[in-house]
Amino acid sequence: MTTSNLTEELPAQRKGDDETPVLEVRDLHVEFKTREGIVRAVNGVNYSVKSGETLAVLGESGSGKSVTAQAIMGILDSPPGRVAKGEILFRGQDILKLDEEERRKLRGPKMAMIFQDALSALNPVFSVGNQLGEMFRVHQGMSKKDAKLKAIELMDRVKIPAAKARVNDYPHQFSGGMRQRIMIAMALALEPDLIIADEPTTALDVTVQAQVMDLLAELQKEYAMGLILITHDLGVVADVADKIAVMYAGRIVEQAPIHELYKRPAHPYTRGLLDSIPRLDQKGQELYAIKGLPPNLLKPPAGCAFNPRCPKAQDICRTDVPALVPVTERDGAELVGRASACHFWKEQIHG
Ligand SMILES: Nc1ncnc2c1ncn2[C@@H]1O[C@H](COP(=O)(O)OP(=O)(O)OP(=O)(O)O)[C@@H](O)[C@H]1O
Ligand code: SF4
Numbered sequence: 001m002t003t004s005n006l007t008e009e010l011p012a013q014r015k016g017d018d019e020t021p022v023l024e025v026r027d028l029h030v031e032f033k034t035r036e037g038i039v040r041a042v043n044g045v046n047y048s049v050k051s052g053e054t055l056a057v058l059g060e061s062g063s064g065k066s067v068t069a070q071a072i073m074g075i076l077d078s079p080p081g082r083v084a085k086g087e088i089l090f091r092g093q094d095i096l097k098l099d100e101e102e103r104r105k106l107r108g109p110k111m112a113m114i115f116q117d118a119l120s121a122l123n124p125v126f127s128v129g130n131q132l133g134e135m136f137r138v139h140q141g142m143s144k145k146d147a148k149l150k151a152i153e154l155m156d157r158v159k160i161p162a163a164k165a166r167v168n169d170y171p172h173q174f175s176g177g178m179r180q181r182i183m184i185a186m187a188l189a190l191e192p193d194l195i196i197a198d199e200p201t202t203a204l205d206v207t208v209q210a211q212v213m214d215l216l217a218e219l220q221k222e223y224a225m226g227l228i229l230i231t232h233d234l235g236v237v238a239d240v241a242d243k244i245a246v247m248y249a250g251r252i253v254e255q256a257p258i259h260e261l262y263k264r265p266a267h268p269y270t271r272g273l274l275d276s277i278p279r280l281d282q283k284g285q286e287l288y289a290i291k292g293l294p295p296n297l298l299k300p301p302a303g304c305a306f307n308p309r310c311p312k313a314q315d316i317c318r319t320d321v322p323a324l325v326p327v328t329e330r331d332g333a334e335l336v337g338r339a340s341a342c343h344f345w346k347e348q349i350h351g
């Protein structure tokens with residue numbers, strides 16, 4: 001058995017302290033030193049997630065979603081990458097101050113990650129039962145026999161049919177959806193407080209996507225974990241996330257409880273993303289697409305990084321970086337959990 005008090009807690013006990021965030025990222029800056037210059041991939045990100053809560057992180061390719069996650073997990077490609085500034089508080093403790101060995105001990109029992117591509121994340125030469133069992137052998141000193149039983153139990157939990165018969169099968173013998181379930185099982189194995197799922201369903205067919213997402217949401221609620229769900233697809237997160245952070249060029253440009261974001265976006269970029277979702281009632285109509293490309297992070301545009309693509313841009317947008325500020329009702333009443341980094345958020349939300 002593990003000696004850690006936290007890992008011995010039952011999931012139900014964790015539900016009680018839902019006021020302290022499991023994870024809080026404060027003013028995080030991550031940069032990469034490249035031959036062409038410094039790539040500022042993450043530029044002052046703030047977000048937090050509590051037990052039992054799901055935070056969706058949304059943004060186009062290259063916006064810094066994965067790099068933020070890698071910094072949290074302590075798996076940044078370093079060098080060339082490094083955290084240039086900021087804090088990452090795990091249950092109130094800044095884990096950036098820990099050494100590599102202490103960080104490694106967090107991965108598995110405290111925080112785990114689910115990647116997009118299970119085939120490259122799983123080891124092709126070991127059976128899935130072996131890989132699942134290893135979590136218990138290494139971290140909890142379990143015997144081979146007991147670890148295998150635990151592996152079967154986990155495969156059952158993630159609804160892999162005939163788990164007992166398939167425990168000795170290899171990753172390539174499973175379908176994409178089943179492999180993704182195995183990744184979820186690996187992440188869940190030691191009942192971490194936090195799971196980061198980076199595009200967990202992007203490589204799957206639409207129907208399988210929904211099944212895997214439902215499973216993840218169900219298990220997350222049951223285990224009362226904090227979940228950070230990274231995606232570039234707003235359609236995927238509507239039913240599972242509590243709140244959302246929209247990223248653009250390494251910054252958070254809008255934050256909101258999920259349903260409020262759909263109803264009343266407070267940033268032109270979010271508006272554009274919402275307008276780009278295919279809708280059944282508009283079948284046959286041409287789909288809106290945000291014009292242009294995400295900026296080159298070696299040389300981001302001055303002012304608001306979105307200005308070259310923004311239909312609402314004005315002169316100030318080309319010179320002044322908009323700060324992420326609280327969004328309020330017309331009369332100034334607070335809108336809990338809402339913020340926007342647009343000089344013209346009032347026009348955007350209130351029309
Ligand atoms: N090892 C690296 N060396 C140099 N630059 C890197 C490295 N890893 C990431 N970057 C840069 O950091 C930026 C953010 O990348 P990140 O992977 O976080 O994007 P993302 O939002 O996850 O995009 P995607 O949706 O494509 O996964 C990109 O511009 C990328 O080129
Ligand atoms: S600050 Fe200006 S350019 Fe940026 S999103 Fe708002 S209106 Fe558009």
Ligand SMILES: [Mg+2]
Pocket residue numbers: 065066067198
């Ligand atoms: Mg990514």
